Amino acid sequence: MLNIVIFGAPGSGKGTQSERLAARYGLLHISTGEVLREHIARRTKLGIIADSYISKGQLIPDDLMIKVLASVLDNEPTAAQSGVIFDGFPRTIPQAKALKLMMEEHNSKVHVVIGLEVDENCLMQRMLLRGQQEGRADDNEETIKQRLAVYHQQTSPLREYYIAEGKYCGIDANGSIDDIFARISRAIDALPNL
Numbered sequence: 317m318l319n320i321v322i323f324g325a326p327g328s329g330k331g332t333q334s335e336r337l338a339a340r341y342g343l344l345h346i347s348t349g350e351v352l353r354e355h356i357a358r359r360t361k362l363g364i365i366a367d368s369y370i371s372k373g374q375l376i377p378d379d380l381m382i383k384v385l386a387s388v389l390d391n392e393p394t395a396a397q398s399g400v401i402f403d404g405f406p407r408t409i410p411q412a413k414a415l416k417l418m419m420e421e422h423n424s425k426v427h428v429v430i431g432l433e434v435d436e437n438c439l440m441q442r443m444l445l446r447g448q449q450e451g452r453a454d455d456n457e458e459t460i461k462q463r464l465a466v467y468h469q470q471t472s473p474l475r476e477y478y479i480a481e482g483k484y485c486g487i488d489a490n491g492s493i494d495d496i497f498a499r500i501s502r503a504i505d506a507l508p509n510l
């Protein structure tokens with residue numbers, strides 16, 4: 317059983333690589349961004365709150381986000397057997413600490429954190445392209461700038477956090493989707509005791 321956190325700046329390719337990794341390793345893919353976008357589309361109470369943050373490029377507050385993830389995990393009874401790839405969670409240190417506790421409650425743990433490391437000037441181009449192709453409302457220049465600032469302030473310290481935990485595995489995430497996927501797969505296959 318394998319639990320992976322995929323970590324990186326907005327536009328680093330977390331969603332794309334997570335889908336492929338989920339298929340290759342038989343993992344449940346949990347994307348908190350997707351969970352929130354579904355709520356926004358269904359106009360639920362959570363969706364209305366989430367939209368007010370996402371449209372400004374801000375993070376949903378930790379206490380709410382942690383509850384959302386806990387309820388996703390509770391509704392996925394197979395997660396404990398299959399293993400999970402967490403895409404977009406954690407995004408702050410309190411979220412990482414909460415995830416650790418949640419995993420411990422399920423007698424489990426995060427095995428590895430895959431850090432997608434991309435040159436900053438590529439990120440804006442990738443996200444603007446995605447905005448055109450997928451119509452994601454938060455992929456416009458102003459919101460992207462805010463999301464990158466939030467990433468640097470609140471999310472990037474997780475790299476040091478997971479290095480200290482001995483779990484961080486940095487991957488060069490420049491280049492083609494196939495090449496990046498091959499690099500990640502090699503790193504996962506080389507993990508001891510899986």
Ligand code: AMP
Binds near residue numbers: 374
């Ligand atoms: P993503 O699809 O992962 O890029 O997420 C899109 C947006 O959803 C982010 O810019 C945040 O506003 C919000 N979001 C997703 N995951 C989280 C999280 N773990 N904590 C706070 N906000 C989140």
